[in-house]
Structure formats: C-alpha cells, structure tokens
Amino acid sequence: QKRNLGNSRVFICVHASCPIELSPSSVAVRYGDPVSVNCSTTVSHHGIGWEASYGGTGAEEVNQLSWTLENLTEWDISPSCFINPADSEQCMENLKIVVYTFPEKIQISSSNGSNGQMTEGKEYDIICEIPNIAPVQNLTVKWYKGDRIIKSDTFENTTFKHSVNASPRLSFKPSRQDSGARFRCEAQMDLRPVGPHFNVSSKEYNITVFCKYILNYCTYHLLGYSHILKFCLRTPRCASTALKTPNSTRIMGM
Structure with a gap:
C-alpha cells in the first residue's frame, strides 16, 4: 500500500x-x-x-x-x-x-536372561522392551532401583513418524550389596496440550548376586613333606550386607 x-x-x-x-x-x-x-x-x-x-x-x-x-x-x-x-x-x-500409539504392557529383562541371577563385578545390560510406540521422540523411559530413579532416557533426536519397538538399556555392574535389589522401567509419552499423557510400568525385576569363585592355597609340612591344601569354594550367593561363609571341599595334593 x-x-x-x-x-x-x-x-x-x-x-x-x-x-x-x-x-x-x-x-x-x-x-x-x-x-x-x-x-x-x-x-x-x-x-x-x-x-x-x-x-x-x-x-x-x-x-x-x-x-x-x-x-x-x-x-x-x-x-x-x-x-x-x-x-x-x-x-x-x-x-x-x-x-500415535502406545503399548498397554512393557517388559524388563537382562542380558543374562530372565532369572535375575548375576555375578558380582560383571557388567550386564538391563533391557526395557517397549513394543509398537509412536512417536518415539515423545517417549521418556525412567529406570528405578527400588523406589529411586537412577536414570532417564529420551529419544528427542529421532525423526521416526511410524511406530517402532524401543529397547533402551541400563548398564549395571552389581556388587554383593545389590543382591535382592528390585529394578523396573517406566515408559511415559506426553502429547499435551493437544493429546493425552501416557504412563506404563514394567513388573519388578529382582536380582540375586553371586560372588566370584575363590580359591585359597596354603602349604603345610607333614612328616618332612610339603603338601598343598586347596579350598575349592563354590560360587555362593552374596548377602546384602556381608559375604556368607560357603561350604568348602578340601583337596589334598603333593
């Protein structure tokens, strides 16, 4: 004008x-x-x-x-x-x-299988399996140990518009104090203000931590000969606060 x-x-x-x-x-x-x-x-x-x-x-x-x-x-x-x-x-x-689409159920497992048995000091992946979800860039996964959030995963950098199967992982190296710990993952998708807010949690994943093999050797003398006494300890479960004393088998040898 x-x-x-x-x-x-x-x-x-x-x-x-x-x-x-x-x-x-x-x-x-x-x-x-x-x-x-x-x-x-x-x-x-x-x-x-x-x-x-x-x-x-x-x-x-x-x-x-x-x-x-x-x-x-x-x-x-x-x-x-x-x-x-x-x-x-x-x-x-x-x-x-x-x-969008959002699953009714999600599952939790680990790279060691579903029985929850782990060896202290060894690294594992705990896996949260979230099927058929979209848009995944709106997904947040929260990891719980007991009632405490220990990690959150987001997928903001992805550009998928179709549904995907998401499998975020939590790397975990257990100590003997972790025996009996409870883990779970929680999936959240927030589409507000134009859509709903979704939240679903997995069942709890309980772990049992086993201690490493322990071999103790000692030398003693009997009638002028040296003998080696070897204690072969089976892998025991670790108590939550202290190592339980395992059963041992004595093997005699020259």
Missing part, C-alpha cells in the same frame, strides 16, 4: 493471514481411530477444500468443510485446507497432526 505525504512517499507493507480457520488447529489421533477437523471462512471466495493423501476434497463454494477419516492408518500425513479468495491469490493452512 502506498501513501503520499506532501513530497514524500511512504510504503506500508500489510501481511494478511490466510482467511480460514481450522477447528481444532492441531490434533493427536491414535493410529486406526477416526478424525474430523473443520475448515471455515467468513470471506467471499471461489472455492474452499482440503488437500490430503487420504480424505482430500475438491474446491467447494461453501463456508465450512470438514476433513474426515473413519480410520486414520497413515503415519506421515499432512492435510491442508486451501481457499481461493475473491480478492487475492490462493492460500492454505496446514493441520498440525500427531499420529
């Missing part, structure tokens, strides 16, 4: 937004669920419509038009409502949409 002020010319730039309104302007939809969003306008136009890989419409001379799907089964979808105003060029508004 140009205005004359005496001998001066002043140029004023006016940036008008697209004269359509989406209701709601953003949505979070569970994969496979229905979805419906309304697009409306109050200006004169030569057609309004939706562009989408599924559920798109042609241009219609109405003041409101809905984009509707009975079952949303497309992970990467970007619907847009467009309008052909009577006094300007075509413009559009993109719908902000998040397609």
